Amino acid sequence: MPQLVKLGPVPMSLIYIDDGPKIVYTEEWIDGKSLREIIKSQGRVPVSDVLRMAIDMTKAIETLWSVSKIHRDVKPENIIRRSDGSFVLLDLGFALDLDDISLTGSDKICGTVPYYSPEQTNPANKRKLDFRSDLYSLGVVMLEALTGSNPFLPRDGSIEETVRSIQTKEIRRPLNIRDVSPDLETLVLRLLAKEPHLRFRSCKMLLDSLNMIKEGMVGESG
Amino acid sequence: MSILSQHGFQTENITESGLNKGCIEGVILSPYQSGPDDLKEYARNLRSNHKKATLLFDPHFYISTITNANDGHLTDYDYYKSHLDMTCFSPNLIQDYVRKLVKFQSIIDFDAIVSPSIMIGDFSEYQALVTIQLGQATIEQIKENKIDKPVLISLTFEESALDNWDALKNFLNSITLLDVVGFFINVRLKDTTSYPVCDPDSLGNLMYFTYVLSNVNKFKTFFGYTDFISVLLHAFGATAAGNGWSTSLRHFPMLKFEGKGPKGGRQSSRYSSVHLLNSMTVVPDLQSIADAGFLQDVLSGSSYDKALSPNPSAGMASWSREISCLHHWEILSNLARKVTKDKNVNARISVLKGLIKNGLDIYSKLDQGDIVWKQPSSDNRNLLCWQQAIDKFEKRLKT
Numbered sequence: 001m002p003q004l005v006k007l008g009p010v011p012m013s014l015i016y017i018d019d020g021p022k023i024v025y026t027e028e029w030i031d032g033k034s035l036r037e038i039i040k041s042q043g044r045v046p047v048s049d050v051l052r053m054a055i056d057m058t059k060a061i062e063t064l065w066s067v068s069k070i071h072r073d074v075k076p077e078n079i080i081r082r083s084d085g086s087f088v089l090l091d092l093g094f095a096l097d098l099d100d101i102s103l104t105g106s107d108k109i110c111g112t113v114p115y116y117s118p119e120q121t122n123p124a125n126k127r128k129l130d131f132r133s134d135l136y137s138l139g140v141v142m143l144e145a146l147t148g149s150n151p152f153l154p155r156d157g158s159i160e161e162t163v164r165s166i167q168t169k170e171i172r173r174p175l176n177i178r179d180v181s182p183d184l185e186t187l188v189l190r191l192l193a194k195e196p197h198l199r200f201r202s203c204k205m206l207l208d209s210l211n212m213i214k215e216g217m218v219g220e221s222g
Numbered sequence: 223m224s225i226l227s228q229h230g231f232q233t234e235n236i237t238e239s240g241l242n243k244g245c246i247e248g249v250i251l252s253p254y255q256s257g258p259d260d261l262k263e264y265a266r267n268l269r270s271n272h273k274k275a276t277l278l279f280d281p282h283f284y285i286s287t288i289t290n291a292n293d294g295h296l297t298d299y300d301y302y303k304s305h306l307d308m309t310c311f312s313p314n315l316i317q318d319y320v321r322k323l324v325k326f327q328s329i330i331d332f333d334a335i336v337s338p339s340i341m342i343g344d345f346s347e348y349q350a351l352v353t354i355q356l357g358q359a360t361i362e363q364i365k366e367n368k369i370d371k372p373v374l375i376s377l378t379f380e381e382s383a384l385d386n387w388d389a390l391k392n393f394l395n396s397i398t399l400l401d402v403v404g405f406f407i408n409v410r411l412k413d414t415t416s417y418p419v420c421d422p423d424s425l426g427n428l429m430y431f432t433y434v435l436s437n438v439n440k441f442k443t444f445f446g447y448t449d450f451i452s453v454l455l456h457a458f459g460a461t462a463a464g465n466g467w468s469t470s471l472r473h474f475p476m477l478k479f480e481g482k483g484p485k486g487g488r489q490s491s492r493y494s495s496v497h498l499l500n501s502m503t504v505v506p507d508l509q510s511i512a513d514a515g516f517l518q519d520v521l522s523g524s525s526y527d528k529a530l531s532p533n534p535s536a537g538m539a540s541w542s543r544e545i546s547c548l549h550h551w552e553i554l555s556n557l558a559r560k561v562t563k564d565k566n567v568n569a570r571i572s573v574l575k576g577l578i579k580n581g582l583d584i585y586s587k588l589d590q591g592d593i594v595w596k597q598p599s600s601d602n603r604n605l606l607c608w609q610q611a612i613d614k615f616e617k618r619l620k621t
Contacts (some may be wrong), residue, residue: 197434199396
């Protein structure tokens with residue numbers, strides 16, 4: 001019998017059969033709303049929900065990276081809040097297997113432009129991407145959830161302008177967002193660093209920081 | 223934050239005194255200096271006398287790619303090979319070097335296993351890739367043999383490698399993905415004749431390099447052959463810096479390894495000033511400062527100072543090589559403590575700027591006394607270079 005391991009907050013499983021591990025994508029009916037719908041209806045998402053979302057997404061990105069995959073399309077539309085309040089990352093259609101030949105053409109960039117990491121905007125980097133690219137996208141999603149808008153979307157909405165904005169626009173402190181602590185502000189800005197080496201070198205480091213901020217909030221309100 | 227003794231010619235007794243007096247916290251052992259049996263014995267003695275000391279091993283593998291190298295005792299080591307060129311780094315050969323090196327280090331009570339490295343002239347070169355492969359092979363070897371020791375990836379590069387900014391950033395992107403405790407770094411300065419003066423552009427990038435590894439990514443970073451630059455490196459997050467007193471232990475002695483360095487000879491007695499963040503000869507430099515009436519501005523306030531005050535040349539006889547070295551380590555340790563008092567890098571930079579400004583003010587004062595430095599490196603250029611390098615670093619982070 002193959003051994004089946006459910007891989008955290010992503011709809012896929014790892015099974016072990018004769019010649020090693022295999023990834024199995026599963027379809028699951030998720031009763032919930034997308035983060036896009038939540039942002040649309042609420043404008044700004046409460047900090048506690050953003051933290052929970054970030055923790056669940058980091059675990060999802062960590063799970064993918066443990067099997068040499070990156071998602072490449074982390075965005076509000078692909079994040080669903082279940083009725084129990086937890087978040088799940090959907091749509092692995094663009095997930096890139098760094099150990100294998102990808103289904104998508106090598107000269108194409110995949111994903112949704114306003115959530116691209118700076119390195120993702122260059123197709124030549126495709127094989128050089130790592131999980132820190134997904135962490136950058138998560139940073140954009142967090143900022144959008146906290147403020148209600150994507151900071152890299154230009155007024156004219158053109159792809160060229162968006163790409164230029166991602167490559168050159170610096171988001172600086174203070175962000176002046178209500179209820180956002182300096183530690184959370186620092187964390188979001190770090191995720192949005194233009195260089196991968198300035199973000200987090202492991203998902204565990206990011207999770208530790210997120211949990212620390214979350215515990216700090218519980219301490220304050222308690 | 224600590225200063226480590228850089229193992230070299232006849233440094234054992236001084237190192238022992240330094241560890242006993244607490245002005246150093248460990249030793250970087252050198253296979254260039256001692257054969258395997260002597261080195262094992264030395265490490266065993268160090269460990270039994272100083273249980274808490276940091277003991278690291280610099281494999282000196284980078285000498286293997288130098289043509290007609292002066293490789294000291296290295297040829298006595300199983301892992302070392304002379305005259306390697308870039309065709310000698312196939313996956314199988316890399317595994318072979320690493321397996322032997324890890325085996326040697328694992329039988330000695332070092333604090334970490336250090337991977338082999340080769341000299342990198344530019345981070346976009348094949349040598350940079352080989353260095354990463356040597357590091358990855360070391361990580362695999364440790365896992366395979368279930369060795370319960372942390373791994374330090376060894377990096378050895380030319381100062382000029384820091385000038386290729388895009389290549390440096392790509393290299394940082396690669397090495398920050400390595401699952402290790404930290405890095406062991408040697409930097410060969412561009413112009414060792416003007417040491418410790420560096421190019422401010424490359425020094426600013428070295429600060430960035432150190433900051434990214436140590437502060438942002440929380441790696442431990444150990445630097446070999448550092449001298450006063452250890453103050454800067456500590457401010458930007460370095461864990462420890464190796465330092466000796468002879469010229470070849472204060473900066474990376476590539477010329478010696480290439481067999482081109484100056485032969486032996488007794489070096490002038492030197493004095494390290496905590497205020498000038500620099501060292502100088504006792505005679506004539508410190509003596510001329512005393513003659514001009516500025517001795518108290520320059521003296522470090524160490525208990526060793528009394529030998530040279532009020533008349534440095536009269537104290538020369540008691541300013542032995544050992545005292546000079548212990549004093550130097552004490553000054554560097556004090557400075558490292560001072561710049562790392564605060565955890566925040568901005569606060570550290572602010573302390574550093576204060577120290578540099580104070581040093582430059584004293585240098586201005588000395589200018590009035592017409593001090594002529596025996597070696598150009600004793601003047602204020604290194605502090606001016608540090609100032610520019612810090613500006614450069616700050617601009618880098620903003621962009």
